[in-house]
Amino acid sequence: MKFRLKYVAEDVDRHGNVRLYYRRNGPKVRLRGPTGSPEFLADYRAAAAGSKEVKTDKAGRVVPKSFRWLCVQYFQSAMFQELDPRTQKVRRSILERFCEHKGDGDKPFAQLLPRHIRVRRDEMADRPEAANGMVKAVRQLYRYALRYDHHDDNPAEKVEYLKGNPDGFHSWTLAEIEKYEEAHPIGTPARLALALALYTGQRRADLVVLGKQHVRDGWLTFTQHKGRNRKPVRMEIPVIPALQRVIDATPTGDLTFLVTAFNRPFTSNGFGNRFRKWCDEAGLQNCSVHGLRKAAAARLAEQGCTEQEIMSITGHRTSKEVTRYTRAASQKTRAESALRRLSREQTPDESVPLLAAVVPGGTKSQPK
Structure with a gap:
């Protein structure tokens, strides 16, 4: 028998997997599936009661002081809200993908080093513009961290952009x-x-x-x-x-x-x-x-x-x-x-050889 509980949302990830969440006012909480299973019901009851002991996997948990935690703080800041809505969407998407890559979102953001970002950049070397977009997004994230005293360094500032197409888009002839x-x-x-x-x-x-x-x-x-x-x-x-x-x-x-x-x-x-x-x-x-x-x-x-x-x-x-x-x-x-200018008919003065027109003192010789 099919049933639907309140505040349950479904989300399909890029691999086609269905994820279940409990979402009501505050941040969403990951629920174990499938819908209606004992694990699902236990997680649902705990989330509805506001329990902090809800068992969730890493995708549904924000570890304090992690890279994902820093992203959440950034998304809520005035620095991010001032961006154009389309820029917000693109940057959020880039940073969320960064979090999903090999569990990097749960690692301490203070331990991210330039060499780590270079490895990610080089993995995208076949798409230089996308790689540079990733570096730029991380730079902006750590600029926020510096401005709001979450960190004292910007590792992405030390990472070079890849050389893409120097001419960019094709210019019409x-x-x-x-x-x-x-x-x-x-x-x-x-x-x-x-x-x-x-x-x-x-x-x-x-x-x-x-x-x-x-x-x-x-x-x-x-x-x-x-x-x-x-x-x-x-x-x-x-x-x-x-x-x-x-x-x-x-x-x-x-x-x-x-x-x-x-x-x-x-x-x-x-x-x-x-x-x-x-x-x-x-x-x-x-x-x-x-x-x-x-x-x-x-x-x-x-x-x-x-x-x-x-x-x-x-x-x-x-x-x-x-x-x-x-x-x-x-x-x-x-x-x-x-x-x-080269093909223009030369005047008599222009036809004077340069050396002949200069005296040892460095001035133009006068006609006698």
């Missing part, structure tokens, strides 16, 4: 943009998505919220999604004629330019998945929506824009990332400029 435009003509949502990304240089989290209400006197005015709770970046970008023509020719939503087939705004992940399909339909498997942000910065660099001018469009607070985005374009622009 002009030929790839033209190929996409051939597959998705003006008037389609796919073409509108391309135009918004290319002519604003924004991240997909910003593209999905832009709408008519953000246009004021021909300018897009909005606050970027990334860092909006800690270091908000307010943007004002002109709507150039090429973008306005695409917007005018495309059906849009009431609150956002980009909408799903059900006329609802996209989520950031949903838009990324949809754009992936549009790229595949155009035969551009190596292209992504973030690559258009890089392409926008590169095109500005090719037009001779300074890093500060490019940053005013992309919203970057430092030039480090912009420099990486525009490295190839800047090299091309400098090379073109240098060769143009």
Whole structure:
């Protein structure tokens, strides 16, 4: 006979195993299974009575001063709560996986050394970005520990990041943009998505919220999604004629330019998945929506824009990332400029040999 007790929750781990918990107000308590077994009922009664003697395995117990205990303190802190909800989700997931690895969550956090983190990092060497994300999450955890006087060292600060792809996401070429435009003509949502990304240089989290209400006197005015709770970046970008023509020719939503087939705004992940399909339909498997942000910065660099001018469009607070985005374009622009000067018809003064134009005193000789 099936029955269901109050406050019992089920959770399926990544291996497909069903875990049982008692959860009521306070932290959840692991219950032995299966449901209805003598062990389950004994654990349930003890948990319901608030007994501290509940028999649980390591997955349901937080050992004081353990790595898992430090994570719990961190998740409850203002330092963690100030993060963007998506960042919270990602970081919590990374740290929980760290806890589950070989029982590391129950080990004293004060005994974690740089060499231990390096071993974990090297195990993920085939996924350098994921490995670096793990190192970064542990760094932030121990920064919390330092700030709140739980510890006096940050072992993760001494662990180097792995070298990933130095260029990051693939930056679209002009030929790839033209190929996409051939597959998705003006008037389609796919073409509108391309135009918004290319002519604003924004991240997909910003593209999905832009709408008519953000246009004021021909300018897009909005606050970027990334860092909006800690270091908000307010943007004002002109709507150039090429973008306005695409917007005018495309059906849009009431609150956002980009909408799903059900006329609802996209989520950031949903838009990324949809754009992936549009790229595949155009035969551009190596292209992504973030690559258009890089392409926008590169095109500005090719037009001779300074890093500060490019940053005013992309919203970057430092030039480090912009420099990486525009490295190839800047090299091309400098090379073109240098060769143009070289091939320019030289003036009589420019044709004077350098050595002949300098006297021993170090000044230019005067004509006699």
